[in-house]
Amino acid sequence: MSDEGIDARVRALADLIVRFGANVQAGQIVAIGSEPGKERLARAVAESAYRAGAKFVDLSVFDIHVKRARMVYAAEDTLEFVPPWYGQRMRALGELRCAVVALTGPVAPRIMDGIDPARLGRDLLPQIRESIEIANQQTTNWTAAPCPTQSWAELLHPDLARDAALARLWDDVAYVCRVDEQDPIAAWERRMDGLVSVAGKLDELALDALRFEGPGTELTVGLFRTSRWHCARISTVDGIVHAPNLPTEEIFTTPDPVRVDGWVRSTKPLFVSGAMVDGLRLRFERGVAVEIEAERGADTLRALAGRDAGSARLGEVALVDGESRIGDLDMVFYDTLLDENAASHIALGEGFDFTVGEEEQPRINRSELHIDFMIGSNQVAVTGIEPGGGEVPLLRGGAWTI
Numbered sequence: 001m002s003d004e005g006i007d008a009r010v011r012a013l014a015d016l017i018v019r020f021g022a023n024v025q026a027g028q029i030v031a032i033g034s035e036p037g038k039e040r041l042a043r044a045v046a047e048s049a050y051r052a053g054a055k056f057v058d059l060s061v062f063d064i065h066v067k068r069a070r071m072v073y074a075a076e077d078t079l080e081f082v083p084p085w086y087g088q089r090m091r092a093l094g095e096l097r098c099a100v101v102a103l104t105g106p107v108a109p110r111i112m113d114g115i116d117p118a119r120l121g122r123d124l125l126p127q128i129r130e131s132i133e134i135a136n137q138q139t140t141n142w143t144a145a146p147c148p149t150q151s152w153a154e155l156l157h158p159d160l161a162r163d164a165a166l167a168r169l170w171d172d173v174a175y176v177c178r179v180d181e182q183d184p185i186a187a188w189e190r191r192m193d194g195l196v197s198v199a200g201k202l203d204e205l206a207l208d209a210l211r212f213e214g215p216g217t218e219l220t221v222g223l224f225r226t227s228r229w230h231c232a233r234i235s236t237v238d239g240i241v242h243a244p245n246l247p248t249e250e251i252f253t254t255p256d257p258v259r260v261d262g263w264v265r266s267t268k269p270l271f272v273s274g275a276m277v278d279g280l281r282l283r284f285e286r287g288v289a290v291e292i293e294a295e296r297g298a299d300t301l302r303a304l305a306g307r308d309a310g311s312a313r314l315g316e317v318a319l320v321d322g323e324s325r326i327g328d329l330d331m332v333f334y335d336t337l338l339d340e341n342a343a344s345h346i347a348l349g350e351g352f353d354f355t356v357g358e359e360e361q362p363r364i365n366r367s368e369l370h371i372d373f374m375i376g377s378n379q380v381a382v383t384g385i386e387p388g389g390g391e392v393p394l395l396r397g398g399a400w401t402i
Contacts, residue, residue: 009170012179013145014044016246018052020185021143022099023242026053029098033126034061037107038147045101062126064108064274070123071115079122090130093140097238100142104337109155112274120273121303129368136353138234141242144337146173155334176247176325176338188243195231199251201402202229205392207384210317212264214380216281221317221346222259226357229253247326249341252318254351257365258287260314267343268374271334275300280373287313289348305348310367315351319344320376322398336372344376344395
């Protein structure tokens with residue numbers, strides 16, 4: 001692909017992020033979170049936002065190389081410190097009803113190799129609790145979208161030359177984000193309509209629990225009586241409809257954090273806090289992850305799961321069918337935003353208020369983190385359990401059965 005071809009993909013993705021993902025409104029302040037190496041897309045998003053009528057575009061850049069320096073040299077008892085202005089800035093974004101864009105995807109995927117996994121689990125940055133709080137308050141129209149980088153491309157396509165690898169990654173991202181369509185926004189609206197329809201069917205079932213069964217997995221996840229299923233077509237309190245994830249293929253809700261039992265095996269690697277977690281297996285007992293095993297990276301996840309009282313319990317369960325374009329590529333992106341939309345998943349940590357009735361919201365899991373990991377595949381059957389014990393097949397071979 002020529003440089004001009006990549007430029008066209010960059011502009012198309014930026015416009016989708018601004019006009020569909022974040023749905024930037026005229027007069028809004030737009031905050032972009034980026035990293036070194038993502039300048040091309042960050043600048044295109046800024047340009048698209050101003051064309052959409054943004055009042056001001058603010059860019060913040062997090063450098064993973066600086067985080068590595070902290071991991072190597074900082075005193076142990078300082079690793080959990082977060083400067084107060086991080087939270088103050090996020091709260092201000094909510095108070096000002098800003099639009100927020102986060103550009104995801106690794107810029108240096110191997111930079112934390114050799115770092116003590118337990119130390120990595122102590123530092124959550126760039127994630128901060130205030131981000132989860134703002135999402136729950138629904139005061140900002142926000143989205144997270146992948147940004148191809150050279151190092152990420154070489155990780156995914158090591159057999160290709162440097163330029164060819166980056167071009168291939170742009171092809172991959174264009175496909176999963178549907179910017180290869182003549183009208184990407186219309187394509188996404190059709191997909192969202194389908195997900196909304198399935199979410200409505202799940203709500204009508206009023207299930208008491210879900211059961212996941214497959215290789216290495218025998219897990220039951222209890223639901224609240226008032227749990228409601230959502231896709232990523234979300235509205236702010238001011239009525240701005242947006243898509244928090246681009247791409248998005250999931251239907252999700254918040255489970256009962258004390259009714260999760262059994263073993264579950266991750267079906268894709270997890271990239272968290274700069275560390276790779278492969279071959280992950282967890283055992284839940286009365287809602288708590290009491291055993292965490294992995295072929296690589298277990299200590300990082302154990303450290304994260306011990307972060308606070310809710311970090312070893314579930315805050316989300318999400319179902320993904322085989323129509324996902326990400327799943328269709330049958331590749332691991334090493335980016336949770338993409339990989340979680342290839343397969344059904346669960347998340348340790350904070351739950352979502354808007355998925356549960358007001359009377360049961362005090363029972364939602366609370367934590368300063370939210371870590372998604374993938375547990376679904378065509379070999380994992382998902383069954384709904386009715387309040388009376390009846391069973392309803394939901395996903396078989398990656399296809400909906402409802």
